[in-house]
Amino acid sequence: AVRMHRPSESCPVVRTLRGKTHLDLHLIGGCGSSGTTLLAHILHGLRDIRTGPEMGLFHHRCLYQAEGFRQNLYRLLAGQGARVGMAVDKLDLPLVPSVFFMDREYYGVHGSDDEYAMFEAAEDLPSLLRWVKGRMASQQGIHEPFVWLDQTPKNAIAAKEFLDNFPGSTFIHLVRDGRDVMLSLARRYAQEAPGHSESTYLTVGMARWAYDTTQALRARHLPGYMEVRYEDLVSNPLRSVNAILARFGRAPVQQGDLDAAVARSPSAAFTGGAKPTWGMHPGQEISSRSVGRWRTALSAGFVEKVKGFHYTLAADLPNGESTPTVYHFGQQLQRLGYR
DSSP: OOOOOOOOTTOTTSEEETTEEEOOEEEEEOSTTSSHHHHHHHHTTSTTEEOOSOOOOTTOGGGGOSTTHHHHHHHHHTTOOOOEEEEETTEEEEEEOOOOSOSGGGGTOOSHHHHHHHHHHOSSHHHHHHHHHHHHHHHHTOOSOOEEEEOOGGGGGGHHHHHHHSTTOOEEEEEOOHHHHHHHHHHHHHHHSOSSOHHHHHHHHHHHHHHHHHHHGGGTTSTTEEEEEHHHHHHSHHHHHHHHHHHTTOOOOOHHHHHHHHHSOOOHHHHTSOOTTOSSOTTSOOOOTTTTTHHHHSOHHHHHHHTTOEEEOTTOOTTSOSSOOEEEHHHHHHHTTOO
């Protein structure tokens, strides 16, 4: 039997701030292979921060619309989320995945009865998230207020919408040199979808990095936006982590605390299962050996060529404009300071 309940405003995992429910909710996002899982693994358990496996919940922009919220939630629960993708030489690249709320068991949603209880409790996005946070606390045995940190890379897609709707929250944009990301993603796609050319895998990596980075940077002007570079994280993790803790209003940690956090063994639930295509795994010693790998792996001519790589998607108009956004690899490299 599954016990169902609806957490109230007085639920111990939800704080009250100036008479309003305060979720203590923050997001990590960025292109895949930028280190989002590594950062989440380090932060999980530091002070009162708790996270879990990638949810795939926060990137659905329709949930941030007050009008029609419950209808949109119903569609997502029914597996009818919006999807945006492109094909590169017949290799499919999902840029906006339709998947919604993965690894639900970790968050205490075990079956259809729990899904129904969640839908009944969700009058709007804040009430949905209060319900999920309460269930997560019950499932994971968390009895005190905690900072909830979701680590889904595709959070980047709706970073602006999230910060617009949740003032006081933080979106941590984990950025990494797109040329290194391109190489890492190409290696992953070659193992996961064999049978294509090397140039196809590299192009898919470029397209994904340009898309996710462009979407996240829509929020760059907002006060809740925080940029963390992968290169800084792996070269001086203590400084990067303490900057994030300060943003959350938490006291800094010492090197010994950080070492223990890095060395702890991640659960399969937390990492979303084994990922043989990863170059590094949470729990391993942090290293900067992968930084700048593109310099030796790519020819000078190819590096010069990719600066001009760009594309548009007629089906994706994130700013409500009449013309599609241009996703330009070289311009985003320059915008982020990668020379």
